[in-house]
Amino acid sequence: xxxxxxxxxxxxxxxxxxxxxxxxxxxxxxxxxxxxxxxxxxxxxxxxxxxxxxxxxxxxxxxxxxxxxxxxxxxxxxxxxxxxxxxxxxxxxxxxxxxxxxxxxxxxxxxxxxxxxxxxxxxxxxxxxxxxxxxxxxxxxxxxxxxxxxxxxxxxxxxxxxxxxxxxxxxxxxxxxxxxxxxxxxxxxxxxxxxxxxxxxxxxxxxxxxxxxxxxxxxxxxxxxxxxxxxxxxxxxxxxxxxxxxxxxxxxxxxxxxxxxxxxxxxxxxxxxxxxxxxxxxxxxxxxxxxxxxxxxxxxxxxxxxxxxxxxxxxxxxxxxxxxxxxxxxxxxxxxxxxxxxxxxxxxxxxxxxxxxxxxxxxxxxxxxxxxxxxxxxxxxxxxxxxxxxxxxxxxxxxxxxxxxxxxxxxxxxxxxxxxxxxxxxxxxxxxxxxxxxxxxxxxxxxxxxxxxxxxxxxxxxxxxxxxxxxxxxxxxxxxxxxxxxxxxxxxxxxxxxxxxxxxxxxxxxxxxxxxxxxxxxxxxxxxxxxxxxxxxxxxxxxxxxxxxxxxxxxxxxxxxxxxxxxxxxxxxxxxxxxxxxxxxxxxxxxxxxxxxxxxxxxxxxxxxxxxxxxxxxxxxxx
Numbered sequence: 001x002x003x004x005x006x007x008x009x010x011x012x013x014x015x016x017x018x019x020x021x022x023x024x025x026x027x028x029x030x031x032x033x034x035x036x037x038x039x040x041x042x043x044x045x046x047x048x049x050x051x052x053x054x055x056x057x058x059x060x061x062x063x064x065x066x067x068x069x070x071x072x073x074x075x076x077x078x079x080x081x082x083x084x085x086x087x088x089x090x091x092x093x094x095x096x097x098x099x100x101x102x103x104x105x106x107x108x109x110x111x112x113x114x115x116x117x118x119x120x121x122x123x124x125x126x127x128x129x130x131x132x133x134x135x136x137x138x139x140x141x142x143x144x145x146x147x148x149x150x151x152x153x154x155x156x157x158x159x160x161x162x163x164x165x166x167x168x169x170x171x172x173x174x175x176x177x178x179x180x181x182x183x184x185x186x187x188x189x190x191x192x193x194x195x196x197x198x199x200x201x202x203x204x205x206x207x208x209x210x211x212x213x214x215x216x217x218x219x220x221x222x223x224x225x226x227x228x229x230x231x232x233x234x235x236x237x238x239x240x241x242x243x244x245x246x247x248x249x250x251x252x253x254x255x256x257x258x259x260x261x262x263x264x265x266x267x268x269x270x271x272x273x274x275x276x277x278x279x280x281x282x283x284x285x286x287x288x289x290x291x292x293x294x295x296x297x298x299x300x301x302x303x304x305x306x307x308x309x310x311x312x313x314x315x316x317x318x319x320x321x322x323x324x325x326x327x328x329x330x331x332x333x334x335x336x337x338x339x340x341x342x343x344x345x346x347x348x349x350x351x352x353x354x355x356x357x358x359x360x361x362x363x364x365x366x367x368x369x370x371x372x373x374x375x376x377x378x379x380x381x382x383x384x385x386x387x388x389x390x391x392x393x394x395x396x397x398x399x400x401x402x403x404x405x406x407x408x409x410x411x412x413x414x415x416x417x418x419x420x421x422x423x424x425x426x427x428x429x430x431x432x433x434x435x436x437x438x439x440x441x442x443x444x445x446x447x448x449x450x451x452x453x454x455x456x457x458x459x460x461x462x463x464x465x466x467x468x469x470x471x472x473x474x475x476x477x478x479x480x481x482x483x484x485x486x487x488x489x490x491x492x493x494x495x496x497x498x499x500x501x502x503x504x505x506x507x508x509x510x511x512x513x514x515x516x517x518x519x520x521x522x523x524x525x526x527x528x529x530x531x532x533x534x535x536x537x538x539x540x541x542x543x544x545x546x547x548x549x550x551x552x553x554x555x556x557x558x559x560x561x562x563x564x565x566x567x568x569x570x571x572x573x574x575x576x577x578x579x580x581x582x583x584x585x586x587x588x589x590x591x592x593x594x595x596x597x598x599x600x601x602x603x604x605x606x607x608x609x610x611x612x613x614x615x616x617x618x619x620x621x622x623x
Contacts, residue, residue: 159559180219181226184210238253284303309411329363336514374565383448389461483523
């Protein structure tokens with residue numbers, strides 16, 4: 001009989017344990033699919049809601065943002081609106097504007113357009129100013145998710161885009177349709193990207209609906225500018241398909257794009273067609289006068305006359321304000337401190353200061369502006385770093401798109417380039433204020449900045465190359481900031497054509513001092529943010545911090561960077577009681593006298609006859 005092998009005590013104990021112990025597989029908890037898959041999106045949605053609630057908090061207590069253009073719009077449409085409330089009838093004509101005009105663009109509603117329900121869902125049901133920014137964040141969030149970004153990067157990008165200062169001062173001015181069209185832009189881009197990635201059903205559905213929402217916003221100019229961004233992307237992707245000999249993909253994508261545009265246009269056909277017909281009778285239509293030499297008014301040319309169309313053209317320094325918000329003074333109604341030179345001079349003249357003192361500090365190339373097209377120092381830092389580092393077709397799309405839109409925004413200040421578009425691109429000469437293109441430029445710029453952060457986290461880059469590109473980026477962005485902070489005051493005189501109106505009070509010199517001060521302080525502000533960004537990226541490259549820390553830190557910097565500039569132009573004090581807005585429509589004594597006239601319409605008839613006679617004399621028509 002063979003003696004059994006001695007068993008080690010520990011081994012024997014392990015065998016007994018294995019025999020007696022049956023693993024309880026039922027006790028092992030599987031991860032909740034909702035928590036892992038959907039919870040981050042729910043948290044992001046809640047964050048979007050909370051950010052907008054706190055920023056626009058006064059609107060929840062019955063107050064409204066005083067928007068000059070909206071007040072004007074309500075005045076223009078009041079007659080038609082009052083008629084509808086009284087009779088339930090939609091009138092297509094009003095006598096309260098220009099001696100009579102159609103109401104197509106000022107009050108005529110689009111009934112039974114079911115896209116309006118989608119519009120309300122994207123706004124989470126809010127129809128106040130917070131609704132636009134909620135919609136912008138949701139649309140950009142969806143765009144980044146389409147490309148596989150995680151929820152946290154998508155949330156940072158959605159905030160950086162939606163709360164760009166350009167969008168904020170457009171809202172303050174009352175350009176609501178423009179803001180709406182800009183905010184829907186990322187969703188249109190998401191649909192295009194899905195189609196180009198051969199996800200035809202989802203892409204076609206999103207593209208058609210979002211394009212319909214674009215046209216429902218009723219700002220054709222912004223939709224036109226968005227077309228440049230989409231066209232650059234489609235051309236780049238189609239070239240890739242041609243190289244790969246994927247001609248079928250080009251055909252399918254083209255058919256879906258065409259079908260989507262036709263369906264979207266059909267959903268707003270009543271608005272688009274009447275606008276097209278009406279435009280023929282306006283200054284955007286055919287000329288009614290024969291120019292002697294070069295056209296000097298829009299009545300002498302097909303479309304808008306060049307100088308009129310290009311009046312609001314950015315200057316080179318206006319483009320720098322995308323990086324340094326106050327480099328050219330910010331806006332024409334800029335908040336100033338009690339210790340500013342303007343405040344001191346004002347106190348000397350008036351004896352006391354009014355609450356919320358503001359001064360016309362803007363001195364750039366535009367006739368006037370409510371604020372700078374600031375896009376965020378950290379965002380631009382990441383954008384430039386990505387251009388140097390990332391190898392992707394999206395880099396070329398972002399670079400070409402942003403460069404093209406920036407150059408177009410220069411208008412008459414870069415005449416050779418912009419004349420090509422004005423003279424040869426269909427409909428381009430129907431639009432004015434080329435600086436408004438900056439709202440669309442923010443889409444590819446913010447997109448690629450977050451794209452850069454995403455790829456930086458992948459850790460697939462050579463450390464030496466990353467560090468070299470980091471120092472180059474610091475040299476470009478930090479160098480620009482340092483130049484304006486230290487040498488800027490000696491290069492510019494900080495004067496504006498409008499200063500002459502204040503010269504007799506001695507305020508023009510006060511403006512110059514405050515403009516110089518704002519350039520210096522904001523340049524150092526931008527430099528500080530860039531140094532923070534450089535330090536964070538360096539620490540990540542050197543494995544000093546983890547990717548999560550980098551994302552959180554970048555998110556916090558972007559949040560406070562953009563938010564603090566936005567608050568200069570729209571804050572809780574910008575909201576007023578509704579009755580203060582309604583007072584703008586209260587009857588004046590002169591209004592009462594006109595309404596007391598039993599037959600006031602003869603004045604309109606006389607005016608129209610005079611205008612018709614002048615027109616006939618100028619055009620040589622015999623009456």
